[in-house]
Ligand SMILES: Nc1nc2c(ncn2[C@@H]2O[C@H](COP(=O)(O)OP(=O)(O)OP(=O)(O)O)[C@@H](O)[C@H]2O)c(=O)[nH]1
């Protein structure tokens with residue numbers, strides 16, 4: 001299937017254009033439907049098996065030093081495949097899809113991702129170290145400056161770059177970043193996401209051509225991260241671009257981040273869902289205590305807000321709002337950990353933490 005072959009049909013009907021006979025079409029449709037259901041499952045239940053979270057032995061992201069090993073074949077491929085793009089275009093949805101785990105939180109609100117989050121895909125023949133990054137923007141406060149440093153590093157250490165845009169986006173929200181990408185000399189894919197929302201095939205073709213003109217060395221691929229369209233093809237093409245190298249991380253490792261990070265992100269995801277306007281952007285979640293007993297995990301997390309008035313909104317009348325956040329988060333954390341969880345949430349006012357360097361250091365946004 002050519003990477004740009006697609007039809008603008010209902011997702012379950014997507015078929016490669018090269019298939020001609022009705023038998024082929026039926027088989028492909030069945031396969032697509034199965035794929036859609038498989039995807040839905042993989043995003044709601046978290047099968048981690050023996051995969052490891054944030055080993056203390058992980059090399060720092062920027063070191064890029066392969067692990068020495070005598071058992072690795074000479075033609076083994078490994079590399080950093082970094083995902084960048086404007087806010088809300090579907091970078092995290094794509095990363096989760098490519099890794100097969102729900103590592104990054106996803107929300108319809110922009111600026112959901114604040115950190116660089118690595119997701120590692122291992123095979124005997126290769127290791128792909130994906131990085132999800134915050135959406136590029138002009139920083140308005142120090143927290144956003146920290147977020148943009150993650151993007152800057154990801155642009156510097158990429159072996160392969162995945163530039164995500166969406167079908168309705170013209171250019172990129174941050175033109176300077178696009179200029180930087182155009183000047184880079186690494187294999188680049190422009191992924192025109194949310195192709196399922198397109199209704200006009202000619203307009204889509206024009207959009208793909210416009211991207212090919214903007215980044216002539218890049219491959220432009222229409223995808224739907226949400227509906228898993230063209231993502232498998234993409235995987236094969238990414239592997240083909242990886243440099244020959246031993247793995248960078250142990251082969252059972254899934255991510256560089258510890259379990260506590262994912263727990264705090266799940267709570268933040270519920271804050272994004274339950275509150276409006278500036279509240280989600282003024283909250284930071286920190287896991288203060290994490291106690292793992294055989295039958296239950298006890299977690300105490302603090303929600304830091306920037307102003308006293310925000311504390312009242314987050315807590316809500318008779319504590320109803322925070323209770324809803326806690327209940328929703330607990331359910332997802334239980335599914336994530338695969339065991340019972342007791343979750344205790346507190347709200348603390350941390351005046352203007354988004355511009356406080358000491359706090360931002362503690363929260364891991366700056367060095
Ligand atoms: N229709 C459609 N929606 C999608 C697709 N991919 C992602 N979305 C939706 O787009 C919204 C944003 O997705 P995210 O993955 O959080 O986007 P992001 O680029 O990581 O956003 P930031 O972290 O805020 O920069 C969510 O509501 C997703 O469900 C897609 O292929 N089709």
Ligand SMILES: [Mg+2]
Nearest residue numbers: 091092112113
């Ligand atoms: Mg994101």
